[in-house]
Amino acid sequence: MQELQLKYGCNPNQKPSRIYMADGSDLPVEVLSGRPGYINFMDAFNGWQLVRDLKKQTGLPAAASFKHVSPAGAAVGLPLPDVLRKIYWVDDCGDLSPLACAYARARGADRMSSFGDFISLSDVCDRDTALLIRREVSDGVIAPGYTEEALAILRAKKNGNYVVLKINEDYIPEPLERRQIFGVTFEQGRQELLIDDALLSNIVTEQKELSEEAKRDLKIALITLKYTQSNSVCYVKDGQAIGVGAGQQSRVHCTRLAGQKADNWWLRQCPKVLELPFLEGIRRADRDNAIDVYIGSEYRDVLEDGAWQRLFSRRPEVFTEEEKRAWLDQLTGVSLGSDAFFPFSDNIERAHKSGVCYIAEPGGSVRDDAVIECCNKYGMVMAFTGIRLFHH
Numbered sequence: 516m517q518e519l520q521l522k523y524g525c526n527p528n529q530k531p532s533r534i535y536m537a538d539g540s541d542l543p544v545e546v547l548s549g550r551p552g553y554i555n556f557m558d559a560f561n562g563w564q565l566v567r568d569l570k571k572q573t574g575l576p577a578a579a580s581f582k583h584v585s586p587a588g589a590a591v592g593l594p595l596p597d598v599l600r601k602i603y604w605v606d607d608c609g610d611l612s613p614l615a616c617a618y619a620r621a622r623g624a625d626r627m628s629s630f631g632d633f634i635s636l637s638d639v640c641d642r643d644t645a646l647l648i649r650r651e652v653s654d655g656v657i658a659p660g661y662t663e664e665a666l667a668i669l670r671a672k673k674n675g676n677y678v679v680l681k682i683n684e685d686y687i688p689e690p691l692e693r694r695q696i697f698g699v700t701f702e703q704g705r706q707e708l709l710i711d712d713a714l715l716s717n718i719v720t721e722q723k724e725l726s727e728e729a730k731r732d733l734k735i736a737l738i739t740l741k742y743t744q745s746n747s748v749c750y751v752k753d754g755q756a757i758g759v760g761a762g763q764q765s766r767v768h769c770t771r772l773a774g775q776k777a778d779n780w781w782l783r784q785c786p787k788v789l790e791l792p793f794l795e796g797i798r799r800a801d802r803d804n805a806i807d808v809y810i811g812s813e814y815r816d817v818l819e820d821g822a823w824q825r826l827f828s829r830r831p832e833v834f835t836e837e838e839k840r841a842w843l844d845q846l847t848g849v850s851l852g853s854d855a856f857f858p859f860s861d862n863i864e865r866a867h868k869s870g871v872c873y874i875a876e877p878g879g880s881v882r883d884d885a886v887i888e889c890c891n892k893y894g895m896v897m898a899f900t901g902i903r904l905f906h907h
Contacts, residue, residue, distance in 0.1 A: 562635025
């Protein structure tokens with residue numbers, strides 16, 4: 516198939532719409548179910564590149580959850596501890612395959628943002644992963660293949676309308692890429708930068724020790740940023756992104772946005788949140804929304820009379836700011852990547868509040884000395900990569 520007609524472009528009024536190969540060759544993707552849209556393909560192709568790169572660098576199955584051309588989550592297939600199984604709503608699923616663990620992590624880190632996502636998988640989708648996908652609200656999935664059982668499960672989702680795409684994993688695009696804006700054609704070399712250990716070798720702080728786990732997490736952060744709308748910052752812990760700040764004009768706003776998401780991920784693991792007395796039969800999405808409000812500044816919205824009764828069997832106690840800070844102070848070992856240099860040390864101060872110990876950024880700011888000094892104050896390790904990772 517050389518061309519695929521779409522329902523419409525980014526919006527219903529943008530017609531006609533299609534994807535096609537300008538050189539007349541076959542498309543590198545096959546539609547196995549559903550009717551994908553313009554944005555579905557943008558998410559699918561960005562997500563596929565991300566998980567492909569993660570698999571190459573870590574040797575582990577990888578998954579990504581994309582929304583509006585940026586990842587809400589990305590992860591590799593490390594086993595899930597009991598607390599994460601609980602906050603990701605997979606504690607009833609028994610043993611999970613490594614790919615299913617990757618998907619549970621990618622989907623679960625920021626469940627609010629992942630609602631209605633497009634999923635990318637680095638490996639052939641198996642039964643475990645398909646069963647997890649079946650229970651979540653999403654638009655579709657792209658993978659290099661599907662087992663017969665997994666494909667049957669996914670084809671039944673949304674009454675047969677769920678989008679299932681099969682990517683040709685051997686496809687290599689042209690070295691030059693083009694796009695049009697306002698009728699003008701832009702051309703550039705593809706972003707083929709290899710994110711590897713060598714990129715982390717220029718450590719500029721007093722603290723020099725980078726564990727293998729920290730190197731893995733920094734690479735996950737940088738690979739995630741490679742396919743995230745800029746400006747962008749990514750926090751990673753234990754093989755998964757826990758906070759992505761995308762598309763902000765200010766670097767510190769990226770750091771704050773991603774840091775707040777990382778904080779929420781950690782706060783959800785606090786016993787006080789894990790023990791919230793939800794009513795039987797409350798849907799996962801409603802629980803996610805309630806937890807997000809409960810741990811945030813608008814907590815009264817779910818604790819007021821007339822509100823809590825719709826969610827809980829009894830009125831929960833307020834999660835005080837002091838309790839939150841005490842719990843957040845236990846978060847440590849977090850890695851942080853930035854797609855461009857930090858111009859001010861306020862980014863480091865904010866990162867420290869979310870347990871960041873390892874940082875990778877390009878360097879090159881006139882204030883690099885102040886940024887390094889701030890890292891040294893907190894005993895952080897920072898590597899200058901020398902490479903910017905803008906993506907638009």
